[in-house]
Amino acid sequence: MDRTLLLRLRLMSLSFGAGLLLLVMLCLGAQNGRDRQEIQLGGTRSVPLPSGFLVGVSLVVGVISGGCACVVLMPDQHKE
DSSP: OOHHHHHHHHHHHHHHHHHHHHHHHHHHHGGGOOOEEOOEETTEEOOOEEHHHHHHHHHHHHHHHHHHHHHHHOOOOOOO
């Protein structure tokens, strides 16, 4: 395999791994939240979720999408 492809795969797996680790820590920490909010998605409402969980999910999505954007926008390093 190409070195650039292996680097991209490694960065993508690190991004998803970090996001998964943050999500696990978030789920463990969100158990004690008392202030619960609902999210309205279109015409439906979500179940009441702790406010910290909603903020944490946006952080996890940002980490994963930022890592994926880095992988996609990384320039090719061809030595000819």
